[in-house]
Amino acid sequence: MKNEMPNKTCIMLVDDDSSILQTTAMILEEEYNVLTCSGGKEAIYKFDDTVFTVILDINMPDMTGLEVFEVIKTKNQYIPIVFHTGYDERERRIDIRRHFRPHAYVVKGGDPEQLLDTIAGAVESYKNILENVKLNKTLKERNKLIEEFNRSLEDKVKRQVEEIQRTSRLKKYVSPQIAETIISEGSDRYLVNARKLLTICFSDLKGFTEASERMEPEDTVTLLNEYFSEMTALIFKHGGTIDKFIGDGILIFFGDPINYENNAERAVRMAIDMRKITQELRKHWLEYGSSNIDICSGINTGYVTVGNVGSEAQMNYTVIGHQVNVAHRLQLEAKAGQILITASTLKGIENMIEVEEIGNVKLKGINKPMQVYSVIKYKGISCGQND
Numbered sequence: 058m059k060n061e062m063p064n065k066t067c068i069m070l071v072d073d074d075s076s077i078l079q080t081t082a083m084i085l086e087e088e089y090n091v092l093t094c095s096g097g098k099e100a101i102y103k104f105d106d107t108v109f110t111v112i113l114d115i116n117m118p119d120m121t122g123l124e125v126f127e128v129i130k131t132k133n134q135y136i137p138i139v140f141h142t143g144y145d146e147r148e149r150r151i152d153i154r155r156h157f158r159p160h161a162y163v164v165k166g167g168d169p170e171q172l173l174d175t176i177a178g179a180v181e182s183y184k185n186i187l188e189n190v191k192l193n194k195t196l197k198e199r200n201k202l203i204e205e206f207n208r209s210l211e212d213k214v215k216r217q218v219e220e221i222q223r224t225s226r227l228k229k230y231v232s233p234q235i236a237e238t239i240i241s242e243g244s245d246r247y248l249v250n251a252r253k254l255l256t257i258c259f260s261d262l263k264g265f266t267e268a269s270e271r272m273e274p275e276d277t278v279t280l281l282n283e284y285f286s287e288m289t290a291l292i293f294k295h296g297g298t299i300d301k302f303i304g305d306g307i308l309i310f311f312g313d314p315i316n317y318e319n320n321a322e323r324a325v326r327m328a329i330d331m332r333k334i335t336q337e338l339r340k341h342w343l344e345y346g347s348s349n350i351d352i353c354s355g356i357n358t359g360y361v362t363v364g365n366v367g368s369e370a371q372m373n374y375t376v377i378g379h380q381v382n383v384a385h386r387l388q389l390e391a392k393a394g395q396i397l398i399t400a401s402t403l404k405g406i407e408n409m410i411e412v413e414e415i416g417n418v419k420l421k422g423i424n425k426p427m428q429v430y431s432v433i434k435y436k437g438i439s440c441g442q443n444d
Contacts, residue, residue, distance in 0.1 A: 163175055355384045
């Protein structure tokens, strides 16, 4: 018999003894919808997904309960099956549990409450299993969607990784404003290897090495950080690109990644401002006993190679070439507070700055003497060089 009680959980009761089948069903029907079967074949035929637990007799004429167990488990591996049998021999129970692993083994004729408790535990266990199965199915579906989504994005992400790396590097070299402009325009054409006409500036602190020998390490670091912070702000203000910090020196270039029409003018204006700010900082550096520190700069304009140089583990966006070496040698030649420039840098800005002609100078490591000028001031503006 099958009672239609939609609010109750359905369980299956299988027994070939009609009196036991009826009596047991009456006990269970207070809590469950009981689907009764008088034999194993009937149970296999009627079993479906609405059943939450099977109570199964073992000794039946058409099929044994053990045979029914194996068939039902092939249909639903998770369904709890409780053996309800007259077999009370301990060894027999142990053997059945070892080989078939039922949810429970209940002897007929025992306390009805024991049977009810056992079935309640089986039903609750199956509900938890179904919930877990449902959750796992949902997770698998979501994971599948995520995998498909990731696959569709893989190429796009791969293309963007290099872009992100380039823009991250970019923000280390140029001002945030320039970086944002480049990023908004698309940076594929920026930070690439090329030969370009640039203006190169080397600046260095004269007297810093000697002063640092008398300073505490903490004071040395504080002084340098203060100096570099001020210089970085000036470099970005004038549109320069920081190549690298070298000890107490800085290598800067103009014309890449943004090319201006007045790269040389920007470089000279920057050097003048750097000299002025450094002289203001010197008053503060007296606290460290470092009044003799001053800046010197060398500026040159010419064609150089600019791009990413290094290894896969470490890359730097830098400038290399003869014209870079010239700027460096100029800086080494410069005295404290002096800004030395070449004729190629002066060309086109002669009317903007006042210079002192140094003449042909043989720079170390440079074969031919070069015409060198010392920047006195930006016309109409005193540039702060020591007399």
